[in-house]
Amino acid sequence: MFETPADVMRAAEKVREAGYKFWDVHSPFPIHGIDRAMGTKRSKVPRISLAGGITGFCTGMAMIWYTDAFAYRLTVGGKPFFSPLFAFPVSYELTILFTAFATIIGMFILNGLPMHYHPVLKYPDIDRATNDLFYIVIESRDPKFNPQATRALLADLGGQAITELEE
Amino acid sequence: MAHVEETSAETPAVLAEVAPAHLPRAPMVANNRSFAWISDKICGIAEEKTPVWWWWCFAVACFVASFTVFGITYEVSTGIGVWGHRSPINWGWPIVNFVFWIGIGHAGTLISAILCLLRQKWRTSINRSAEAMTIFAVVCAGIFPVFHVGRVWNAWFLFPIPNSNMIWQNFRSPLEWDVFAVSTYGTVSVLFWYVGMIPDLATLRDRAVIKWRQIFYGVLAMGWRNSSRHWSNYEMAYLILAGIATPLVLSVHTIVSFDFAVSLIPGWHTTIFPPYFVAGAIFSGFGMVLTLILPLRAVYKLDDLVTQYHIDCMCKITLATGSMVGYAYAMEFFIAWYGANPNEGFTFINRAFGPYAWAYWIMISCNVITPQLFWFKKVRQNIPLVWILSIFVNVGMWFERFVIICTSLTRDFLPSSWGYLSPTITDVFTFFGTFGVFSTLFLLFIRFLPIMAIAELKAVTPQADPHAGHDQH
Numbered sequence: 001m002f003e004t005p006a007d008v009m010r011a012a013e014k015v016r017e018a019g020y021k022f023w024d025v026h027s028p029f030p031i032h033g034i035d036r037a038m039g040t041k042r043s044k045v046p047r048i049s050l051a052g053g054i055t056g057f058c059t060g061m062a063m064i065w066y067t068d069a070f071a072y073r074l075t076v077g078g079k080p081f082f083s084p085l086f087a088f089p090v091s092y093e094l095t096i097l098f099t100a101f102a103t104i105i106g107m108f109i110l111n112g113l114p115m116h117y118h119p120v121l122k123y124p125d126i127d128r129a130t131n132d133l134f135y136i137v138i139e140s141r142d143p144k145f146n147p148q149a150t151r152a153l154l155a156d157l158g159g160q161a162i163t164e165l166e167e
Numbered sequence: 168m169a170h171v172e173e174t175s176a177e178t179p180a181v182l183a184e185v186a187p188a189h190l191p192r193a194p195m196v197a198n199n200r201s202f203a204w205i206s207d208k209i210c211g212i213a214e215e216k217t218p219v220w221w222w223w224c225f226a227v228a229c230f231v232a233s234f235t236v237f238g239i240t241y242e243v244s245t246g247i248g249v250w251g252h253r254s255p256i257n258w259g260w261p262i263v264n265f266v267f268w269i270g271i272g273h274a275g276t277l278i279s280a281i282l283c284l285l286r287q288k289w290r291t292s293i294n295r296s297a298e299a300m301t302i303f304a305v306v307c308a309g310i311f312p313v314f315h316v317g318r319v320w321n322a323w324f325l326f327p328i329p330n331s332n333m334i335w336q337n338f339r340s341p342l343e344w345d346v347f348a349v350s351t352y353g354t355v356s357v358l359f360w361y362v363g364m365i366p367d368l369a370t371l372r373d374r375a376v377i378k379w380r381q382i383f384y385g386v387l388a389m390g391w392r393n394s395s396r397h398w399s400n401y402e403m404a405y406l407i408l409a410g411i412a413t414p415l416v417l418s419v420h421t422i423v424s425f426d427f428a429v430s431l432i433p434g435w436h437t438t439i440f441p442p443y444f445v446a447g448a449i450f451s452g453f454g455m456v457l458t459l460i461l462p463l464r465a466v467y468k469l470d471d472l473v474t475q476y477h478i479d480c481m482c483k484i485t486l487a488t489g490s491m492v493g494y495a496y497a498m499e500f501f502i503a504w505y506g507a508n509p510n511e512g513f514t515f516i517n518r519a520f521g522p523y524a525w526a527y528w529i530m531i532s533c534n535v536i537t538p539q540l541f542w543f544k545k546v547r548q549n550i551p552l553v554w555i556l557s558i559f560v561n562v563g564m565w566f567e568r569f570v571i572i573c574t575s576l577t578r579d580f581l582p583s584s585w586g587y588l589s590p591t592i593t594d595v596f597t598f599f600g601t602f603g604v605f606s607t608l609f610l611l612f613i614r615f616l617p618i619m620a621i622a623e624l625k626a627v628t629p630q631a632d633p634h635a636g637h638d639q640h
Contacts (some may be wrong), residue, residue, distance in 0.1 A: 026393045027395060028622060031395070034395050046407060089341075094347065096418075097355065106404070115389075117390070118392055132206065
């Protein structure tokens, strides 16, 4: 447990340098620059969003072609049965709609949410991590994990109230 | 602050003589409040015992909302004729109200999306309630076109749902584009609002002591645990949502304006409509944001979170968009004259001096003159006055849509088919009731959900900067 963003940031850099892989920082808000300190890679959410957007645009165009130019050809004001121009506004809206859903679903899948059961959530002082304190959690499945050494490392970095959580 | 020192170290020659001015920035959270204070303040609003004033307001809001319920029931059971529609005007109050409410919503998305992309940090204390306003405004807006179709039990036919008649929608019509624009807008606004709320719902979950609150917020928070690896994906997702909500908000009112501009009616068939409608929408929305935020700030003593700086910013945006709207009014007149189309020219003279001149001049005084007062710092610092002016903006923007719809439709090409629209009591009550619907939803939001983005507010406080850290204390 750390009291300021600067402390947890320095500690995170050291934990990364110590070679841990399965560990995390819990903070009440996203700390600017923590990704670099932790060595987290750039988020993959944009790829999912792009796929969603392309799907949405194609769905719009295909739907309008099918309904107005194939299944139900109705002459209205001498306008063509299909043109990408009049199909554009609806396809544009569907692009945005599908992108939004893809982004959110992608974010949930990448984060493994919803997960209502997690050792961190059983920690009695978790309410401080969603309020005003900063925590580093190192998982026991990490190949470098060693109860004594890990505890010593965290204590060395200035961590307070170091606790072992049960799975 | 750190940047000033760095630059002075790199460029010593000139800066040694002329010390760079230290321009203090207004802090986003006044009085150097701690993280815990912010959590306690915002969560406390949802956690405290329901205040007595809330029950009174809720009762009044429900009563007002019942006007819409009765109005709609009467309309559905009797027929569309109970609204004052008759030839030549079949787009009376319901469409005015629809455009009015959907425009209100736009400020919420502007604050949450466009200001997020522009890194305007002052948005953090008002974005949550503005987004809630957007959603509730879209709900109120949606009522009107759905019931205006007449046989509301057939309203599902607005959407391309396979049916046994093998009939499909006409996608060449801007009205069909509008169906997609508004339903996408409503859906994306809800998603954006909800995603922004997840970390704060987790805060409320962890603070909850009562079982039902733990379950309610726990389910909504999706097991969020403030992990930095999660924050990384979350921030990216939020940025993308802001990125797509920006073209969305601009497109929605553009498409609403297509309902008018793609027709051939004089006064409607103009290319200025899309930008002019978007500016008007943001203008009216900021009017409504001010109308809502200022009482909320007073009741819950949120002066440290919604500072004078925030109010200044909102007033200035109202001023900017109000001036754009005023410019558009002038430009419409110019184009009507310059275009040399006699029908177009007549429409605009008729607007200002015809039977609806009273509505036109209410519109001009509320939308063009009122915002100009925000040039003065004294006005912006006078909170009750700002609130009153924001009401004028709301009134003015309703009249703008009224003027556009009524003047053009009642007097179009053939003088033999001219008319005058008078609303029925059902029209008036149904519209009046939507303010109750809106208030009821907003009061429930205040009572049960975090009214400000707690995590985002913490991130803009000075002590959240990992590079400032200890120096600040």
